[in-house]
Amino acid sequence: MSPATPTRPDTRYWVNTISRDHVLLGVAGGFTQAGHGRDTRLRRLRRGDGIAFYSPRAEIGAAKPLQHLTALGVIADDEPYRVRLQPGSEPWRRRVEFEQVRAVPIRPLLPMLGFVTDEQRWGLPFRQGLFEVPAGDFGVIAGALRDAAGMDDAFSASGRTAER
Template identity: 70%
Template sequence: MTHLDTRRYWVITISLDHVLLGVEGGFTQADHGRDTRLRALGRGDLVAFYSPRPALGSQVTLQQLTALGEVADDEPYRVHVSDDVRPWRRRITFEEVGRVPIRPLIPLLGFVTDEQRWGLPFRSGVLEVTAGDFGVVAGALRDAVTHATTA
């Protein structure tokens, strides 16, 4: 069995400013810096990022898919940001993708069972999805960068 046979697919909900820091640094963190759900991710798993807002605490609505990558380590690791901030992270190898609004994709996503309350699944923070649902998300993100570079 290869790692592709056991690969899992995830959507992490995180504000755009945190996504951009992660892309720059090659990492993600979730659950307000706890490691609990980050432990579920395995090396080679694919991760898409959904950003409901541009920044943590912002009242501005963004509702975009914002990044795509592959888990590049085996376990969460902890960093010392300050005396009272020591978040857990996972290393991610990010692809170059564009950003896309989530709403047009909602009817295509099997994990959204109620289109009126489509945002509920994303509230878990770290959501495992099927390969098919991940394909919809990843395809849209990859397509967005293709259109941005040819426009």
């Protein structure tokens, strides 16, 4: 069983919308943030919940869209914790056990995702930042990320992108 395979019967599943550069920081540090560093949404997560990451852009403010799923993990703590990055910057975080996966474009998955009810406006759910998704939708996302890990031409969340 991989680290990103939740085991509780009441497991919940989440997608966190974050630029790829911030996802990479989280993967390297074993954490996630949401809501511009506030703890409000992070408090909804429980140890063992599955979490996937969608990156609309490679970097905040980048002109070119990325629109890839970029990471997959399991919440590994019981409460949000606060870190002091610099004076005046103390974001809340959650520990995440990340799985080794490769980034994949989201567009081919849209017809399989039940939370995307309008393919013309498919990006609207992701504007919520951190949001819950049904188990079946999480399975589609996790499967695509895991399947891509075996592709030679795919790129990992370490900064490269799958070309499809």
